Each structure stands twice: as structure tokens, then as C-alpha cells.
Amino acid sequence: MDNYIEFIKARLKKLDDIYYRKMNINGNNIWIIYNESLVDSNLVSNFVVRSLVELIENTDFSVKSLKDKIDLKLGKKDINLENSIAINKIKKLDKSDTTVFSYILSGFVMIYINSEVYVVEARGNLSRSISEPVNENSIRGAKDSFVENIVKNIGLVRNRIKSEDLFYNERLIGTKTKTKVGLMYIQNVVKHDLVEYVEKKLEDIIIDGILDVNYIAEYIEENNESDFPISIVTERPDVTSYYLLQGRIVILVDNSPYALILPAFFEDFVNNIDDYYQRKSNVFITKLIRYICMVLTVMTPAFYLSLITFDQESIPTDLLISFTSQREGVPFPAFVEAIIMIFAFEVLRESDLRSNKISGNTLSIVGALILGDAAVSAGIVSPIMIIVVALTVISGLTFQDINIINALRKWRILFLIFSSLCGLVGIAVASTFFITSLVCTTSYTKAFTYPLAPLDELQAKYNILSRKFIPKDTTREKILSNNLTKAREKR
Amino acid sequence: MKRYILTFIVIVLYFGGLNSVRELGDLAIVKAVSIDLNDEGKYEISAIIIDTKEKENKDKGLLISSVGNSVHEAARNMVDVSSKKLYIAHMESLIISEKIAREDLENTLDFFIRDNEGSNSFFLFIAKDAKAKECLEKINEEEIDLVPFLKSTQKYKGNANIKSLNDVVKILLEKGRSLCVNTISLEDNIKINNMAYFKNYEMIGYLSENESITYNLVINEVDNILESVGEENSLVIVEIVEPKTKVNVKDCNVNIDVKGVAHITQTGKNITLDNIQEKENIEIMINNKIRDEIYSLFDNKRKEEVDIFGIGNLLYRKKNILYNNENYLNNINLLVNVDIDIVNTGGIKKAW
Numbered sequence: 001m002d003n004y005i006e007f008i009k010a011r012l013k014k015l016d017d018i019y020y021r022k023m024n025i026n027g028n029n030i031w032i033i034y035n036e037s038l039v040d041s042n043l044v045s046n047f048v049v050r051s052l053v054e055l056i057e058n059t060d061f062s063v064k065s066l067k068d069k070i071d072l073k074l075g076k077k078d079i080n081l082e083n084s085i086a087i088n089k090i091k092k093l094d095k096s097d098t099t100v101f102s103y104i105l106s107g108f109v110m111i112y113i114n115s116e117v118y119v120v121e122a123r124g125n126l127s128r129s130i131s132e133p134v135n136e137n138s139i140r141g142a143k144d145s146f147v148e149n150i151v152k153n154i155g156l157v158r159n160r161i162k163s164e165d166l167f168y169n170e171r172l173i174g175t176k177t178k179t180k181v182g183l184m185y186i187q188n189v190v191k192h193d194l195v196e197y198v199e200k201k202l203e204d205i206i207i208d209g210i211l212d213v214n215y216i217a218e219y220i221e222e223n224n225e226s227d228f229p230i231s232i233v234t235e236r237p238d239v240t241s242y243y244l245l246q247g248r249i250v251i252l253v254d255n256s257p258y259a260l261i262l263p264a265f266f267e268d269f270v271n272n273i274d275d276y277y278q279r280k281s282n283v284f285i286t287k288l289i290r291y292i293c294m295v296l297t298v299m300t301p302a303f304y305l306s307l308i309t310f311d312q313e314s315i316p317t318d319l320l321i322s323f324t325s326q327r328e329g330v331p332f333p334a335f336v337e338a339i340i341m342i343f344a345f346e347v348l349r350e351s352d353l354r355s356n357k358i359s360g361n362t363l364s365i366v367g368a369l370i371l372g373d374a375a376v377s378a379g380i381v382s383p384i385m386i387i388v389v390a391l392t393v394i395s396g397l398t399f400q401d402i403n404i405i406n407a408l409r410k411w412r413i414l415f416l417i418f419s420s421l422c423g424l425v426g427i428a429v430a431s432t433f434f435i436t437s438l439v440c441t442t443s444y445t446k447a448f449t450y451p452l453a454p455l456d457e458l459q460a461k462y463n464i465l466s467r468k469f470i471p472k473d474t475t476r477e478k479i480l481s482n483n484l485t486k487a488r489e490k491r
Numbered sequence: 492m493k494r495y496i497l498t499f500i501v502i503v504l505y506f507g508g509l510n511s512v513r514e515l516g517d518l519a520i521v522k523a524v525s526i527d528l529n530d531e532g533k534y535e536i537s538a539i540i541i542d543t544k545e546k547e548n549k550d551k552g553l554l555i556s557s558v559g560n561s562v563h564e565a566a567r568n569m570v571d572v573s574s575k576k577l578y579i580a581h582m583e584s585l586i587i588s589e590k591i592a593r594e595d596l597e598n599t600l601d602f603f604i605r606d607n608e609g610s611n612s613f614f615l616f617i618a619k620d621a622k623a624k625e626c627l628e629k630i631n632e633e634e635i636d637l638v639p640f641l642k643s644t645q646k647y648k649g650n651a652n653i654k655s656l657n658d659v660v661k662i663l664l665e666k667g668r669s670l671c672v673n674t675i676s677l678e679d680n681i682k683i684n685n686m687a688y689f690k691n692y693e694m695i696g697y698l699s700e701n702e703s704i705t706y707n708l709v710i711n712e713v714d715n716i717l718e719s720v721g722e723e724n725s726l727v728i729v730e731i732v733e734p735k736t737k738v739n740v741k742d743c744n745v746n747i748d749v750k751g752v753a754h755i756t757q758t759g760k761n762i763t764l765d766n767i768q769e770k771e772n773i774e775i776m777i778n779n780k781i782r783d784e785i786y787s788l789f790d791n792k793r794k795e796e797v798d799i800f801g802i803g804n805l806l807y808r809k810k811n812i813l814y815n816n817e818n819y820l821n822n823i824n825l826l827v828n829v830d831i832d833i834v835n836t837g838g839i840k841k842a843w
Contacts, residue, residue, distance in 0.1 A: 309512050313580040313610055317520075320581060324515045324543040333514055414495075421503065433498065 004095055005031055005112060011101065018104070023049070025056040031112035038107035040124035043087070048109055048120055051085040081111065081118050089121035102178055127152060133235050136400050140277040142238045150180050150254035156237035157184065161244060165189075171202065173216075177209035180254035181216060189247040189481050194444060198249055198262070213253045213260040220251075220262075222444065227410055229269070229403035230443035231262040239273050247481030263443035263480075265450045267463050269404045270294060275467050284466050291464075293395035298408055298434070300392045301338050302415035302427055304384075309334050310423025326382040335420040337381050341389045342413070344371055349393075450479055519575035522552055523630060523637065525586040525623035526562065526599055533558050534599075536565040537624045538577065539631050554631050556624060562602040579606065582613045584637045585656065586675065588623040592687065592694040596663075604660060611656045614641060614673065617687050619697065621677040635681050641673065644683045645712070650703035651683050652712035663692065667803020667814065669792070671698065671706055690797045698788075705784045709747060709800050711736050717756070720776040726759035727773050731831055740805045743813055747785060747800070747827045753777065754835040764836050778829040785827045793820045 005020075012018045017037050023030040030052060034044060082090055089108075093100055095117055104110055107123035127149035134145070146153045154168060163186070170182045181202065185195055201220035210216065217231050234240060235258050240250055243261045251260040270290050275283045307315055308323055315323065330337060348367040355363055371389075375381045392412065399405050411434055418426035441448035451459035459477055462468045475484050520541045527535040537556035555572040559565030569577055591599050603609060614637065618626045630637065644651045651673045654662070662670045670689040674697065676682050685703040687694050698706060707713045719728045734751030755764070755773075764770065792799040798820055806814040813819045 308515050312513065312515070312518065312578070313608075317581040317583070320515075320520060321541055321543060324518070324520065324541075327515045328543055330516075417499075 002029070002031070002112070002115070004115070004117070005033075008033060008100070008110075012104070023052070025053055028056055028113065030056075032109060033104060033112070034109040034122065035104055035107065038105070038124060038126070039109060039122045043122040043124075044109055047086045048111070048122060051087075052081075052111070052113075055081070055084040081113065081116075085120055087120050087122065091119050093117040093119060106178070130156070136234065136236050136239070138236070138274055138277075141274055142236070144237060145235045146237060146252075146257040146259060148255050148257050150182060150252050153237070153252050153257075153259070154182065154184070157240055157244070157250070160237060160241040161186070166244070173202070173205050173207065174210045175206075175208050177211070179210040181210065182252040184244065184250040184252060186244055186247065189245070189476065189483050190249060191247065191480065191482060194249060194263070197444065198251070210253060212256045213251065213258050216251055216253060217260055220444075222442070226441040226448075227407040227437065228266065228441050228448065229401060229407070230264055230441060230448060231260050232264045232268055233258050233260055233401065233403075235259075236273075242273050242276075247476060247483075263446045264448075265443065265446070266438060266448055267451070269399060269401050271463065271467075272400075276470070280467060280469055287465050290398050293398040294408070297392050297395040297398075298412050299415055299427065300388055300395070301342065301412065302419035302430070304388045305334055305338055305416060306419040306423035306427055309420070323382075323384055326384050329379050330382050331379070334385075335416070337385050338388075338416060341371070341381055341385050342392075342416070344375075345389055345393055346409070446479055451477075513576075513578075517575055518578040519573050521577050521579045521582050523584045523586065523627060524579070524582060525588075525618070525627040526565075526591060527588045527623045528590045528595065529558075533560060534562050534565045535624065536562065536569070537627050538569065539627060540573065540575075540577070551634055552631055554628060562599055566602065579603075579609045582609060584614045584616055586616045586618050586623040586626050588618050589620075589687075589694070591623075592617045592672070592689075594693070596689070596694070597692045600656070600660060600663075603656060611660075613656055614638065614653070615656050615659050617672050617674045617694070619674040619676040619684050619687070626675055626677050626681060629677055629681055633680065637675075637681075640681075641683055645707075646714045648704075649707050649713040649716040650685050650700050652686075652707050652710070654712075662801075663689075665801070665804050666807050667798055667805075668801035669797045669799050671703075671799070688792070688797060688799060690795070695795060695797060701784060702788050702791075705781075705788050706799060708734060708749065708781070709736050709738070709785060718753075718777055718780065720773065720780055721759065721762075724759040724761040726757070727755060727762055727776075728757040729753040729773075729777060729831075729833065730756050731777075734831070738800065738802070738805060740802070740809050740811060742811075743822055744824045744826060745802055745805075747825070749781060749785075749827070749829045749831070751830075752832045752834045755833060770833055770836075774831060774833055777831050777833075781829045781831070782827045785829075786825065789825055796820065 009020070015035075017035055019034055019036045021032040023032065032044070032048065032052075082092065091103075093103075095115075097117075100110060100117060100119065103119040107121065108119040109122045111118040111120060127147050130144050130147055130152065132143045132145060136145075144156060146156065158166065165187045166184065167187045168182055168184050170180055172178045173181045183195075183198065183202065198220055202216070205216075205219045207215065207219075213233060217233075221230055232239075232243065237259075240259045240261065244250055248261050248263065251262070253260075271287065272290075275286065278286075308327070312320055327334070332340070344367075348363070348371070351363055352367075371386060376383050376386065396405055396408060399408070411430075414433070415427060415430045418430035420426070422429075438449050439447075439453050447454055450456065451463055456478070474486050476486060478484065520543070522539040522541050524539075525537045527537075529535055535556060535558050537554060539552040539554055541552050555569060557565050557568035557572060559568050566577065585603065587596070587599060600615075603611060616626075616637070629635075641651055642653060645653050652671075659670065659672065662668055671686040672689070672694075674684040674687050676684040684697075685700050686698050686706065687696070688698055688706075689695060704713065704716055708716065713734065715730055715732045716734070717728060717730055719726060721727050731751045731753045734749055736750075737746075737748045739746045739748070758764065762769070762773075788799060798804075802823065803814060803819060805811075806819060813822055816822060
């Protein structure tokens with residue numbers, strides 16, 4: 001046996017899923033080595049093996065002179081494998097090159113022939129097919145979503161932006177996982193200092209494995225202490241393309257069906273791309289509802305608590321009577337009652353998220369029964385508290401990003417504590433902290449609360465409560481791009 | 492995290508003083524209060540407490556009462572009969588007896604004005620010809636809501652106005668203005684009666700129904716009023732909708748201008764309403780009638796030295812020379828100008 005093959009076998013000794021095949025065609029010893037789990041065996045037999053056999057046999061018969069024949073057998077003449085195998089990706093490697101192992105372990109077939117090493121791609125299809133987005137619903141938008149295969153994901157974006165200006169550069173990160181991490185941006189739109197910043201941060205990553213886009217996000221974000229997400233994570237290619245066209249940067253990670261988009265502003269989490277797929281004049285109310293929901297989901301329990309424990313004067317008399325008679329017989333102070341209900345809901349949500357779908361439904365019913373009816377008749381909580389928590393939760397569901405939901409949850413509890421201390425004054429104080437926290441957050445050197453602070457009146461007018469009329473939307477946002485005019489080619 | 496702990500401590504230290512937690516279960520929500528002055532000179536306070544325990548007959552409240560040497564003392568003595576703290580911020584009405592109105596209104600209202608808990612947006616009533624407590628008992632028994640009752644009386648009849656305690660106190664403190672307060676009387680049932688009028692802090696007497704309406708018309712507190720002229724076959728009844736009154740003072744002349752539109756709601760047999768002359772005659776009759784009523788109300792009260800329309804206050808505001816004259820009521824010249832337009836006959840037949 002050849003020394004080189006022994007060397008390979010020694011290195012891959014404990015990997016039982018590696019398949020070794022030795023062929024002898026016309027006296028030529030050929031080794032084919034590949035990983036069974038990653039390789040499509042049809043490709044290997046139909047294209048690799050068949051091509052090799054044909055090559056050697058043809059070579060053999062077509063050789064006219066005896067000398068050539070002898071040279072070939074002795075390995076003195078090259079077999080041009082690169083021209084002969086009917087597979088697109090083929091590479092000749094040096095014998096001393098250790099990257100051969102990573103090729104084998106990423107779905108390539110190694111061919112050892114005439115003391116030469118070739119790797120041929122014959123990846124099996126391990127990724128699922130493109131399906132509908134799971135977490136981000138869309139009424140009128142495209143129904144495709146990213147999958148775990150980065151090549152497919154790039155394709156989904158390129159399918160939408162067919163421009164040579166859409167740059168994509170890829171690097172392998174992770175000493176063990178060697179994950180493909182791709183950086184995507186439109187070259188003449190994006191701000192280049194941002195690209196340089198991200199590239200430098202990506203260079204500096206030293207980690208053994210990248211499993212999700214969030215691994216990358218935590219490396220390249222500059223202030224990780226903020227409660228609010230400073231980059232958008234989406235599973236929709238149309239959203240990704242929308243942000244790319246604005247001049248944002250997209251990071252794709254192999255094996256993760258999500259794209260990381262940066263920078264992000266607070267309004268991005270409230271706004272939705274679906275607004276652009278619907279009639280403009282109705283967008284105002286939709287957006288207004290979302291902003292009201294944001295306030296409701298943060299403040300409702302705190303507001304209720306301060307009303308019934310501090311500022312009873314502010315409630316209409318009939319409502320106060322109704323509150324009082326509902327609270328009659330509840331043994332806990334209102335604050336404890338609120339904490340119990342919010343905790344119960346959070347437990348329900350967490351278990352619903354983690355459990356499998358079959359028991360999840362059962363859990364929901366049990367949870368709804370406990371929260372809705374049994375707790376009230378047992379006298380642990382008052383019905384009005386259930387309304388309050390339900391309102392809070394339902395308003396919170398208008399947001400899609402899990403990070404923003406969690407951030408708002410944290411602030412909801414902070415607001416509750418402040419209001420339990422000093423009522424409406426407490427809410428005012430907590431609001432100050434909330435706004436301060438929002439304003440202090442920066443997303444990759446850009447202000448998180450743009451366009452409200454720093455105020456960009458024109459953008460604020462469009463982004464916060466309405467949207468631009470698409471035919472008149474000819475400019476890009478200054479904060480994201482230096483190339484302000486959208487190119488409009490005339491027919 | 493340190494930051495949050497620090498701010499939390501700061502909040503507790505600095506805002507702890509604002510802490511006035513009141514659990515709902517600890518409050519006795521008071522709906523209405525009555526105050527009587529008994530013969531021994533002691534105050535008797537009664538209060539309807541809204542019963543928040545869940546049961547069938549929910550509207551009926553709990554009536555408790557206590558006695559004390561002052562209003563505050565009597566209110567304190569409520570502790571003897573109620574396990575919870577009385578909470579008066581949602582109080583709707585305060586009923587005081589006629590005796591208090593005649594003798595000691597100032598000290599009685601003082602308690603409510605000084606208390607920082609109440610919003611003082613409740614309505615003040617004087618119990619006419621009955622003990623205030625009896626009225627309160629009746630209100631509790633019959634489950635009467637005085638506030639909508641008062642509002643509909645003000646809106647459709649005009650012999651009551653909706654001035655809250657704050658407004659009443661404001662009028663009481665203003666110079667040259669006489670206070671009029673709504674009254675209730677206890678006949679078979681509770682009835683919102685005509686208004687009582689005050690001079691300084693003391694109640695003098697009651698206005699008649701027409702006088703009450705006229706008073707409210709002049710101070711711009713009526714929404715719509717009925718007015719009738721003529722008798723039997725030539726009877727005309729009109730509804731005056733949202734009349735507006737302006738009072739102007741110039742030197743010693745006081746002008747009261749009433750303007751408004753009216754609909755004819757009922758006519759006698761002789762009224763045909765087929766020519767414009769007839770309509771104008773009716774207008775003149777109505778204008779004259781209202782004018783006479785204003786004149787007579789003013790003159791009657793002038794005799795008792797009561798400035799019912801608050802003209803003294805106007806003089807004071809305009810820095811009129813007459814105000815310093817104690818006898819200013821006798822020196823002014825009242826001119827009333829009423830201009831009511833009939834815009835609608837309301838009949839089936841075609842009119843003028």
C-alpha cells in the first residue's frame with residue numbers, strides 16, 4: 001500500500017463512516033476515499049467511478065506507441081483527470097496539503113491516482129427544501145424562507161437582486177466546525193467604513209465552532225449590554241433583499257436558516273415589510289396600532305397596579321366599584337397578584353415553546369384553564385388581572401423578533417416594580433429610564449432610535465407613522481448610505 | 492446591574508415619601524354624605540358606603556352615621572361603625588340640612604375643601620323641609636343616583652344647575668355674588684327642587700320654579716327651557732334651545748342680553764301661524780315675558796339686598812366706581828334685552 005494512503009488511514013482511523021475503495025484498472029492502482037454520510041453515492045458511482053474507468057480504458061486503447069503505454073503504467077505520464085471527470089468542482093491537491101481532511105469531511109471525494117491527489121465534490125443533499133417561513137408570517141409577501149444550506153440562501157437573495165454590485169465574500173470560521181460565513185452587501189450603496197468594521201471583527205473571531213448567526217452577532221456587536229437587539233435576524237429572503245437595497249449588510253451562516261442584518265434601528269422591529277405590500281393609505285392605522293401595542297405590552301400591568309393601589313381617584317367610580325368587588329376575597333396584595341399572573345404566563349409560554357407540538361396543544365388548554373377559570377374561582381387572582389395580563393400578552397404578540405419580545409418583558413417587570421413603589425410617579429421614573437436606555441443604545445455606531453433621536457424629520461414622518469409612496473421613494477436614508485439617489489434607468 | 496440596584500435604592504430613598512399605598516380592599520368607597528346639625532349643636536354625619544361584596548342586591552349601599560362636635564370629629568367617629576377607612580374621592584353628592592345652610596355653611600364645607608384626598612367634584616344639595624339623613628336614607632333605599640337625576644333636570648327643565656363643590660366654593664369666595672344651591676326635597680320620593688339663595692355665607696330663602704329657571708338663564712346654565720304665552724285657545728308653548736346670555740356693565744348701566752332660538756311645540760286653537768305678523772307677535776310676547784321675569788327676580792332680590800346675578804362682581808372686575816358704594820344695587824340701571832327667534836313651527840301645516 002502507498003505511504004500516502006497509510007498516512008490518511010492513520011489520521012482517520014477512528015472515523016468509521018469513511019469509505020475506502022481500491023480499484024485496479026489496467027494495472028493502475030486507484031484509491032477513492034470519501035465520507036459516506038456526506039456524499040451522494042449515486043454521484044460517486046455514476047460520475048466519479050465511471051469516468052475513471054472510461055478514462056483509463058480509453059487512454060489505454062488510444063495509446064499508439066508502446067513507450068507511451070509503458071510510461072503511463074509506470075506513472076511517468078500524466079492522466080489529465082481534471083478534464084475527464086464529469087463533475088464540476090475538482091481540485092488537485094499537493095500531497096503535503098492537510099486540507100484534504102477538511103475536504104473529505106465536507107463532502108468531497110478524494111481520488112488518489114498515479115501518486116496524485118484530487119478532490120471532487122459529490123455532496124449529498126442534506127438540507128431540506130425551501131419551505132414557508134415559520135416565525136415571520138406574511139399576508140401578501142413571498143412565501144419562501146431560508147434553509148440550512150448557505151448556497152441555497154445566497155441563491156434566494158441573488159434571485160431577487162440580479163446585480164454584479166451585490167458583493168458576497170465568504171470565509172471559514174471555527175477551528176472545528178469550519179463554518180462558511182458569508183458577508184453580503186451592495187457595493188455602491190453600502191457605507192464602506194461599516195463593511196470594513198464588520199470585516200475586521202470577523203477576522204478577529206477565534207472560536208471552535210459557529211452554530212448559529214447569533215454566535216457571529218455577539219462577536220461583532222459593540223455593546224452587548226443593551227437589552228434591545230441591535231441587529232435584525234430574519235428568515236425571509238425578501239426582507240433581506242429589502243434591507244440590502246437600503247444599504248445594510250447581511251451576514252449568512254451555513255447551517256443557520258437565518259440572516260443577520262445590520263445595523264438595526266428600533267423602528268425596524270415595529271415596522272414590517274408587509275406594509276410595502278399593502279395600500280399606503282391604510283398603513284397609518286396599522287403602524288399606530290403597533291406603537292400603541294408596544295406601550296400597552298410594557299405598561300399595562302404597571303398602569304393597572306398604580307391605578308388600583310395609588311391613584312384610585314383617576315378611575316371612574318363605576319369601574320372602581322367593579323375593580324373592588326372583583327378584588328374582594330383575593331388574599332394577596334395587587335403587586336403579588338400581578339407577579340403571580342405574569343410568572344404563570346411566562347412559564348406557559350416557555351413550556352409551549354420548548355415542548356413538542358402534540359403535548360404543546362394539551363399544555364395550552366391546561367394553561368388556559370388554569371389561568372382563565374380555575375385561578376379565579378379558587379380566589380387566587382381577580383378576573384380583571386387576567387384581562388390585564390391577557391392584554392399585555394396579546395399586545396406583545398405584534399412583535400416578531402424574540403429578542404425584542406424579551407427586552408420588552410424585562411422592562412414590563414421593571415415598570416411593575418417601579419409602579420408598585422410609587423404609583424404613576426414610578427411609571428414616570430421608569431419611563432425616563434426606558435427612554436434613556438433606548439437612546440443610549442447604538443447599533444454599529446448608528447443611533448438605535450433613529451430617526452427620532454437624532455431627529456430626521458423627513459424620515460420620521462415616513463418611517464414612524466406611514467411609509468413612502470413607492471414611485472416617489474427616490475432617496476436612500478443618509479444614515480445607511482452615501483449613495484442617496486436610487487438609480488432609475490429610463491426605458 | 493449595579494446601575495439598576497443603585498437607581499432602585501435612590502428611588503426607594505427619595506420617593507418613599509410619596510408612598511401611600513391603599514389596597515382596594517381597605518377602602519370604603521363613599522357614594523353620598525349628609526350632614527345635619529341637631530338641636531344640641533352637634534353634627535351628625537351619615538354616609539352611604541358602596542357595598543362591594545359580591546351578592547345579588549349590589550346597588551344598595553350601607554348607611555352608617557356618627558355624631559361629633561365638629562364635622563371632622565364626626566367623620567373620625569365613623570371608625571366606630573366602619574371597619575374600613577372612608578374614601579371620599581369618589582363621592583357624588585353632599586346633602587346638608589337647611590339649618591346648616593342657614594347657620595354654618597362655611598365651617599361645614601371647610602372640612603371637604605381642606606381634605607386633600609377628595610376631588611371636590613361632587614354636588615352640593617340642601618335638604619328642603621326634611622332632615623338630610625332622611626333624604627340619604629331614602630336615596631339608599633330607592634337606589635337613586637342623584638347625579639344623572641340632577642343632570643337631566645338641568646338639561647330638560649332648567650331649575651337646577653350642575654355646579655360642583657369647587658364651583659360653589661368659588662362663587663362663595665367671590666365678592667359681590669350671591670350663591671344659589673340646588674335643593675332636594677323628600678315627598679313620596681326624592682325630588683330635585685328649586686334653588687336656595689344665599690347672602691354672604693347664609694341662606695336666605697328659596698327661589699320659585701320660574702325664578703330658578705330665570706336665574707339659570709341669566710348665568711348661562713340652561714340647555715333648553717319651556718316658555719308659554721297666552722291662555723287657552725291662544726296658548727303658545729315654545730322650547731328655547733341653548734339660549735345665550737351676556738351681561739355688560741357700563742357706568743351705572745347694566746345690560747342683560749338674552750339671545751336664542753325657539754321651536755313652537757304646542758299651540759291653541761286660535762293660533763294659525765299662517766302669517767309672519769303672528770309669528771312676530773308671539774316672539775314679542777315671549778321676549779316681554781322673559782324680560783319681565785328677569786326684572787322681577789332682580790327687583791325682588793334687590794329688596795333683600797341680595798345681588799342674585801352677581802352684578803357686584805362684574806362691577807368689581809371692571810373696576811367700576813359703583814362697587815365701593817355699599818348700596819350699589821339701588822344705584823344701577825338694569826336694562827334687559829331679550830331676542831328670541833322662532834325658527835320652527837313644528838307643525839304639519841305649512842307656515843308663513
